[in-house]
Amino acid sequence: MKGHQAAVLERSAARGRLGHAVARGLRHAVDALEQILAGLATAVLALVALVVVLAVAALCLVGVGLLLAPGALRLLRAVADRERARVSRTERPLPPGGAPPRTVREAAHALVVRRELAWLVVHATFGVMIGLVGLTLPLWVVQDVTYPLWYRLTDHAPSVVFARVDGLGDALLVALVGLAFAVAFVVLGPAIARLQSWPGAALLAPLGSDLSRRVAELVTTRAAALDAHGAELRRIERSLHDGSQSRLVAANVLIGAARRAVVRNPAAADELLEKAQTATEQALAELRSVVRSILPPVLDRGLAEAVTGLAAGSPVECVVEVDLASRCAASLEATAYFAVAEAVTNTRHSGARLVRVSVRTDAGELRLTVADDGHGGADERTGSGLSGIRRRVAAHDGTFRLDSPAGGPTTLEVRLPCGS
Amino acid sequence: MRVVIAEDDPLLREGLGLLLRAESIDVVATADDAASFLDAVAREHPDVAIVDVRMPPTHTDEGIVAAVEARRRQPGLAVLVLSAYVEQAFATDLLATGAAGLGYLLKERVGRVEEFLVALQRIADGGTAIDPEVVEQLLTRRTGRGALDRLSPRELEVLALMAEGLGNAAIGRALVITDGAVHKHIRSIFAKLDLAPDDEADRRVVAVLRYLHDDAGR
Numbered sequence: 342m343k344g345h346q347a348a349v350l351e352r353s354a355a356r357g358r359l360g361h362a363v364a365r366g367l368r369h370a371v372d373a374l375e376q377i378l379a380g381l382a383t384a385v386l387a388l389v390a391l392v393v394v395l396a397v398a399a400l401c402l403v404g405v406g407l408l409l410a411p412g413a414l415r416l417l418r419a420v421a422d423r424e425r426a427r428v429s430r431t432e433r434p435l436p437p438g439g440a441p442p443r444t445v446r447e448a449a450h451a452l453v454v455r456r457e458l459a460w461l462v463v464h465a466t467f468g469v470m471i472g473l474v475g476l477t478l479p480l481w482v483v484q485d486v487t488y489p490l491w492y493r494l495t496d497h498a499p500s501v502v503f504a505r506v507d508g509l510g511d512a513l514l515v516a517l518v519g520l521a522f523a524v525a526f527v528v529l530g531p532a533i534a535r536l537q538s539w540p541g542a543a544l545l546a547p548l549g550s551d552l553s554r555r556v557a558e559l560v561t562t563r564a565a566a567l568d569a570h571g572a573e574l575r576r577i578e579r580s581l582h583d584g585s586q587s588r589l590v591a592a593n594v595l596i597g598a599a600r601r602a603v604v605r606n607p608a609a610a611d612e613l614l615e616k617a618q619t620a621t622e623q624a625l626a627e628l629r630s631v632v633r634s635i636l637p638p639v640l641d642r643g644l645a646e647a648v649t650g651l652a653a654g655s656p657v658e659c660v661v662e663v664d665l666a667s668r669c670a671a672s673l674e675a676t677a678y679f680a681v682a683e684a685v686t687n688t689r690h691s692g693a694r695l696v697r698v699s700v701r702t703d704a705g706e707l708r709l710t711v712a713d714d715g716h717g718g719a720d721e722r723t724g725s726g727l728s729g730i731r732r733r734v735a736a737h738d739g740t741f742r743l744d745s746p747a748g749g750p751t752t753l754e755v756r757l758p759c760g761s
Numbered sequence: 762m763r764v765v766i767a768e769d770d771p772l773l774r775e776g777l778g779l780l781l782r783a784e785s786i787d788v789v790a791t792a793d794d795a796a797s798f799l800d801a802v803a804r805e806h807p808d809v810a811i812v813d814v815r816m817p818p819t820h821t822d823e824g825i826v827a828a829v830e831a832r833r834r835q836p837g838l839a840v841l842v843l844s845a846y847v848e849q850a851f852a853t854d855l856l857a858t859g860a861a862g863l864g865y866l867l868k869e870r871v872g873r874v875e876e877f878l879v880a881l882q883r884i885a886d887g888g889t890a891i892d893p894e895v896v897e898q899l900l901t902r903r904t905g906r907g908a909l910d911r912l913s914p915r916e917l918e919v920l921a922l923m924a925e926g927l928g929n930a931a932i933g934r935a936l937v938i939t940d941g942a943v944h945k946h947i948r949s950i951f952a953k954l955d956l957a958p959d960d961e962a963d964r965r966v967v968a969v970l971r972y973l974h975d976d977a978g979r
Contacts, residue, residue, distance in 0.1 A: 590871075
């Protein structure tokens with residue numbers, strides 16, 4: 342009996358894993374389609390730009406083109422920057438190219454321009470082709486899958502025009518072919534999208550790569566830091582306004598009412614004052630929680646003790662291992678503390694029996710790991726606090742890695758550069 | 762006086778209700794968002810609607826929008842907008858619906874019950890009550906530039922009270938001066954600011970606020 346139950350559980354777990362894998366595949370396919378569409382758009386732009394550049398180059402032979410060259414160079418840079426922005430959204434951050442060269446002589450000496458021209462040729466040709474292929478597949482999916490609905494209009498099915506279609510049975514077969522195309526796109530779509538972005542990622546990246554890449558990354562993480570900072574300020578403002586401030590306003594109103602009632606109806610006055618006192622108590626409690634969310638006072642005694650405290654309050658048995666050589670910046674320790682707090686809180690829903698928390702400093706980094714033996718499936722996109730933690734970590738130029746396959750186990754790994 | 766209250770914070774909603782009922786003011790309905798507030802106004806036809814600025818779903822300016830809409834649907838409805846902080850831009854939106862029967866006050870003014878009740882009664886009677894804080898914001902932005910600098914300190918005080926919506930008698934009481942002195946100051950202010958003199962408090966408040974607002978940008 343027990344064995345049977347275990348088998349059922351295993352099967353349902355396997356079903357859950359399969360469902361997860363399918364959902365993830367579909368999500369990636371939709372992302373890929375979006376990328377391919379955007380890539381096709383920049384490829385068509387590249388094609389137009391290529392025609393213009395070639396025409397201007399031809400006119401240069403008779404002299405007139407030299408006047409038009411600055412315009413063509415501006416166009417080239419603008420189109421390349423569009424692709425840079427697109428690749429930055431999906432692959433890796435590429436900073437914009439900056440001001441284009443003003444003269445042909447300047448352009449001839451600029452390696453960046455030569456690389457942009459090479460990209461232009463590739464993207465205007467292969468980019469368009471790959472985009473069209475990538476787009477045709479999903480189009481066929483839609484046409485074939487819906488074919489049974491309109492097979493009476495034509496007996497030549499889309500994408501399999503060579504075969505005649507007789508009756509609904511054949512039309513349903515065509516729909517099956519459509520499903521096969523869908524599977525093919527789910528499998529191939531992301532690769533097609535990567536292939537299409539590859540020339541841009543390779544040729545439009547800044548030269549002297551390491552330093553420039555670092556600058557590009559810093560620009561992006563700085564923006565993330567400002568975003569996180571802004572979001573944090575909004576959160577604090579909102580919790581002060583909705584919490585303490587409105588409690589104090591209510592207390593103020595109740596005290597006003599009580600003062601009016603003192604003479605006429607002392608009993609009512611006391612009741613009002615009681616309510617006012619409750620309101621001020623709530624205001625104080627909310628102030629405390631806001632303050633704690635900015636910088637937990639427990640951190641005054643060090644991250645080690647704070648993390649141990651978290652473990653003591655954990656819903657699941659928690660083993661802590663701390664090895665800290667020195668203290669880090671307060672905001673960094675706060676980020677680490679909230680990351681552990683969030684991960685430990687999340688174990689409540691994971692069915693885990695044991696959580697292991699490890700916090701240590703190593704090679705100038707604060708490294709923390711929270712691992713549980715639960716059923717996994719934690720997803721930062723489903724509204725947990727994990728996405729906030731990721732932003733906070735990114736703002737400190739750290740790395741955040743969440744590994745939580747359906748079926749478990751879940752491991753959260755955060756590394757924060759601790760510049761001491 | 763029949764009143765509808767729109768306030769999403771339950772504690773404050775209840776507190777306001779208690780306070781008003783203790784003063785024998787009839788609280789006919791309470792609402793916690795803009796939609797149910799507009800329903801309550803349509804159903805109850807209150808004399809005054811008291812509205813909080815921040816309400817669900819976005820907690821930004823729902824109350825202002827709802828107040829403007831309520832006055833559009835029921836012209837002449839007196840509205841008192843309460844807010845945890847005052848924003849002069851919100852006052853401008855509200856004043857676009859006319860200053861008669863309009864109030865815009867900080868929430869904590871409610872705690873000074875006597876003054877609050879006077880302001881509420883003034884609004885119900887078609888008068889105006891603009892929070893001193895809004896007037897202060899406008900005056901601060903205007904200081905050091907243009908015609909306002911020609912006003913004497915006492916005239917500035919009178920101007921601020923006019924902008925809050927006080928009538929001549931109330932201004933006299935507030936500054937402990939005679940009616941005649943108030944008249945003299947007001948004539949002088951209108952002459953210095955080049956405005957047509959007006960004894961009607963609600964037309965006067967619009968003229969004064971518009972003057973302050975329009976000039977503030979220059």
